[in-house]
Amino acid sequence: MRKYFFGPLLLMTFLIIDPVNGSLNLNAKKKAVEETENAGLKLPAGFSATAILDSVGKARHIVVTKKGALYVKLSKLVAGKGILRIKDTDGDGKIDDVKSFGNYIGTGITIKDGFLYTSSNDEIFRYKLDENEEVRNPDSPEKIITGLINGRQHNTKSLVLDDKGNIYVNIGSPSNSCQEIDRGAGSKGKDPCPILDSAGGIWQFRADKLNQTYKDGIRYATGLRNVMGLDWNYQVNELFVIQHGRDQLDMFPEYFNAKQNADIPAEEMFMIKKGANCGWPYCYFDVQQNKKVLAPEYGGDGKKTTRCEGVEQPIVAFPAHAAPNALLFYTGKMFPEKYKDGAFVAFHGSWNRSPEKQEGYYVAFVPFKDGKPSGPWEIFADGFAGVETVMSPKQAIHRPCGLAQGPDGALYVSDDVKGTIYKIIYKSN
Amino acid sequence: MKKIIFLISLCAAMLMAFNNSAPIDKAIMDRGKKVYIQYCMACHQVDGGGVPGLNPPLEKTPHVLGSKTKLIRIILKGMDTHEEIDGEIYSNVMAPHNHLTDQQIGDVLTYIRNSFGNKAVAITPGDVKYVRVRTK
Numbered sequence: 001m002r003k004y005f006f007g008p009l010l011l012m013t014f015l016i017i018d019p020v021n022g023s024l025n026l027n028a029k030k031k032a033v034e035e036t037e038n039a040g041l042k043l044p045a046g047f048s049a050t051a052i053l054d055s056v057g058k059a060r061h062i063v064v065t066k067k068g069a070l071y072v073k074l075s076k077l078v079a080g081k082g083i084l085r086i087k088d089t090d091g092d093g094k095i096d097d098v099k100s101f102g103n104y105i106g107t108g109i110t111i112k113d114g115f116l117y118t119s120s121n122d123e124i125f126r127y128k129l130d131e132n133e134e135v136r137n138p139d140s141p142e143k144i145i146t147g148l149i150n151g152r153q154h155n156t157k158s159l160v161l162d163d164k165g166n167i168y169v170n171i172g173s174p175s176n177s178c179q180e181i182d183r184g185a186g187s188k189g190k191d192p193c194p195i196l197d198s199a200g201g202i203w204q205f206r207a208d209k210l211n212q213t214y215k216d217g218i219r220y221a222t223g224l225r226n227v228m229g230l231d232w233n234y235q236v237n238e239l240f241v242i243q244h245g246r247d248q249l250d251m252f253p254e255y256f257n258a259k260q261n262a263d264i265p266a267e268e269m270f271m272i273k274k275g276a277n278c279g280w281p282y283c284y285f286d287v288q289q290n291k292k293v294l295a296p297e298y299g300g301d302g303k304k305t306t307r308c309e310g311v312e313q314p315i316v317a318f319p320a321h322a323a324p325n326a327l328l329f330y331t332g333k334m335f336p337e338k339y340k341d342g343a344f345v346a347f348h349g350s351w352n353r354s355p356e357k358q359e360g361y362y363v364a365f366v367p368f369k370d371g372k373p374s375g376p377w378e379i380f381a382d383g384f385a386g387v388e389t390v391m392s393p394k395q396a397i398h399r400p401c402g403l404a405q406g407p408d409g410a411l412y413v414s415d416d417v418k419g420t421i422y423k424i425i426y427k428s429n
Numbered sequence: 430m431k432k433i434i435f436l437i438s439l440c441a442a443m444l445m446a447f448n449n450s451a452p453i454d455k456a457i458m459d460r461g462k463k464v465y466i467q468y469c470m471a472c473h474q475v476d477g478g479g480v481p482g483l484n485p486p487l488e489k490t491p492h493v494l495g496s497k498t499k500l501i502r503i504i505l506k507g508m509d510t511h512e513e514i515d516g517e518i519y520s521n522v523m524a525p526h527n528h529l530t531d532q533q534i535g536d537v538l539t540y541i542r543n544s545f546g547n548k549a550v551a552i553t554p555g556d557v558k559y560v561r562v563r564t565k
Contacts, residue, residue: 181507187524394478
């Protein structure tokens, strides 16, 4: 228990070390948060938002316990710790109890059947939970998977489990498009792309087996450049993922200009069955032609479709470069009927659209019926960036990164710039 | 009198050598900007701010304002070191840009060293050539 810091102490630590605000007490912080209506977010009628906590650090994926506490995975250690467990104990809508544990950075975090699963950038751990879904032994997790590729680029390991004791882990490609010289102008793609043996896909492992490595897992799906948002859909019992599509088509200026790069290569959502091939690095989805086309690294000219017949087609194509960092199927009862079983997607926001304005920086919603999209996607929560137009990502004050659903049906969104945790609720009139 | 002239010349020489605020020729800045827009802006952004966590900023970093040789080498050889800059680590790689001419590299480095709030002495095509022949 020695390393398990308790609430007020740690919270004070955040506030003291917070270089942006320099606030020294919790009350001042609370007032600052409350001043802005809906914590600065724009939401559909009937919805409201509050910032339940601010400045927690680089808050990546989040999960809510059945008692309403949250676990937050951090991609940069705060006071030496990489996981927060935060709770509003007095019910005033603000976090007043913060504990931290885990001495590693990472992004993935989820709860399934009495365990908290977390990821560093190359290993997966799990912690036994008690009946209140509190971690019993924060200093001694079980290491279930080790030795995963950690190539800096796309190195986060998102997690989800099914009902059969399997865990699905994204292993992103340490590359943009598998070129001989990564991101090099005009550089050809390696053929076949050797990355696909150990990355660029979703791997399936057992959730309860210790120290698994690649040889113990199955490459469940391939041809996925990098997936941060994934979720299990219990209506159809299948895995759904959303890919960070390729960058820099304009490395081939004979076929693409900057504007075409900014607009064409979609962020694709897939329903994944075992053995699926989604096409990366050979193909990308062109939102304007509404089809998969051959990548210029492999001889593509923006029109050819050779090699792309038979690859998995997206079920939703989102704007290029918008960076889908989390996917969540909404199963709660709080939100109106329209949202039931639909998908929320947290878009971290683009960078590869210059000189055009950047895209994303919002939470989108896709209505679903029987496990299929039943209407066009729409922006659900906007305004995270705090500026009307983002030209350069640094201008964004907040960027959505993680999503979680509370036991009451509230939707939580994390921000990894300032470390704000938002709670979005609905009240019918 | 000779002594005074010598001192004045010495001071002038020192000023020229150490005064970073010497204005850069507009033609160089214009050419440098053109190269920047074509090859650099996608990652380093219109404001030189970079992308947090992915692509390093060019604003007042020691890489940009410091050693000319090191900076020229980054252009020629690319960068994949992922070192921490002001507490942030940047995970994307930069491809080598050795296909650019000495003139283009000199122009664009002079441009970034004198944009985005930066001020540093120009880098000439000669500087680039000197480093290029000594860089494998």
